[in-house]
Amino acid sequence: MHIILTGATGLIGASVLQRCLSSPNVTQLSILSRRDFALPVGDTLDTKKAQIFVHTDYTSYPAELVQKLKGADGCIWAQGVSQNDVSKDEYVRITHDYPLAAAKSFASLPNTGKFNFVYVSGEGADPAEKSFTLFGKVKGRTEKELLGLQSTPEYGTLRIYNVRPGLVDPPEFHRPRSLMQRVFVDRAVAPALRMLIPSQVSPTGQLSKVLVDLATGDGSPLPDGKGIEAEGRTVRSLAIRR
Structure with missing residues (x-):
């Protein structure tokens, strides 16, 4: 299958x-x-099947780029930023505007009549937007509006999944975080969560498998179970670990 990342x-x-x-x-x-x-x-990585497209404006998708993506079957939207690193307006633009614009544009890509759009959200996302945090409100709003797209005639090819990891355990090959983050998260928060609330920790290996499986799946709602919500369209941290 052809996947966009x-x-x-x-x-x-x-x-x-x-x-x-x-x-x-x-x-x-x-x-x-x-x-x-x-x-x-x-040894196990086939780089020949990958192509990088340098793209800077994620609110717009020129016809030339859309043509190169034509026939894609799904997208894993893993782009994101901490609410502490940018202004409120920039956070909303990256977290909400970008994935909504992409989903609308990508709805026309598939040859099969359906397109799996997998949005990496996070625990604490609140579709009711009653959260006290900017993260919770904006992620929740994005989840809600993405799910709304798939029920419209214009974007009916979309099959949306919102995935909510908890604290993400990084793999050894990816540790480009600040010293403060490494000390605070790796030595204080993460060990406590692993011991007391393991369901709120999402190892990247398990998380990436879930994301790729959803993107390459048949687009059907997930069966009921612990950590599965929104009629099989939202996957919480507990379900990621199963």
Whole structure:
């Protein structure tokens, strides 16, 4: 299957990238990135099926780029930013505006009549927008509006999945975080959560498998179970670990 990936240089996206390159279910990988970068190498990684498209305006998709993505079957939207690193307006633009614009544009891509759009959200996302945090409100609003798209005639090809990881355990190959983050998260928060509330910790290996499986699946709602919500369209951290 032909999969589109964003956020490939980030914590979650880097793990998804490796999973896509090693998965036989992904036969073509189109990576949208603000800059070019070197693909990872390894015995199990097939880099020949991947192509990087440098793209800087994620609110707009020119016809030339859309044509190159034509026939894609799904997208894993792993692009994101911390609410502490940017202004409120920029956070809303990256977290809400970008994925909504992409989903609308990508709805016309598939040859099969359906397109799996997998949005990496997070625990604490609140579709009712009653959260006290900007993260919870904006992620929740994005989830809600993405799900709304798939019920419209114009974007009816979309099959939306909102995936909510908890604290993401980074793989050893990806530790480009600040010293303060490493000390605070790795030595204080993460050990406590692993011991007391393991369901709120999402190892990148398990998370990337879930994301790729959803993107390459048949688009059907997930069966009921712990951590599955929104009629089979939302996957919480508890379900990621199962």
